[in-house]
Amino acid sequence: MFSVFxxxxxxxxxxxxxxxxxxxxxxxxALKNLQEIVESRRVSEYVRNQKISEYLxxxxxxxxxxxELIPELGSSSQGAVKSRxxxxxxxxxxxxxxxxxxxxxxxxxxxxxxxxHMAKGGSMDDFLIR
Numbered sequence: 001m002f003s004v005f006x007x008x009x010x011x012x013x014x015x016x017x018x019x020x021x022x023x024x025x026x027x028x029x030a031l032k033n034l035q036e037i038v039e040s041r042r043v044s045e046y047v048r049n050q051k052i053s054e055y056l057x058x059x060x061x062x063x064x065x066x067x068e069l070i071p072e073l074g075s076s077s078q079g080a081v082k083s084r085x086x087x088x089x090x091x092x093x094x095x096x097x098x099x100x101x102x103x104x105x106x107x108x109x110x111x112x113x114x115x116x117h118m119a120k121g122g123s124m125d126d127f128l129i130r
Contacts, residue, residue: 092127103129 008014019027059066090103094113104111104127110118114127 090129092124093129094127 008018022030056066059069088105088107091106092104092114093101094104094111095101096113102111104114114124117126118124
């Protein structure tokens with residue numbers, strides 16, 4: 001819904017084009033409605049800012065620095081950050097034709113040297129890290 005509003009009301013050419021298709025009476029009604037919505041929003045913002053100002057004054061009067069509240073907010077369960085799962089340990093080790101030694105966890109795509117070895121009848125156990 002927000003993108004439709006932006007597309008129509010914030011692009012003057014699109015707004016003019018859309019307004020050409022409606023009567024003047026409809027435009028005046030829309031203007032009145034929009035003015036009421038804007039005024040209501042202004043009042044709400046003013047009331048909210050007044051409350052914030054009052055809360056800050058009350059905190060300061062009680063000797064509390066507002067920045068002290070931030071760690072308390074971060075400890076709630078809503079904002080908790082999930083810990084990452086530890087990396088899987090390597091289970092297999094193989095050598096590339098260039099001589100470089102690589103490891104593989106056994107998850108995901110099988111490395112080409114292991115695929116080639118298995119195609120010749122070899123076993124995955126030949127690459128196990130012991």
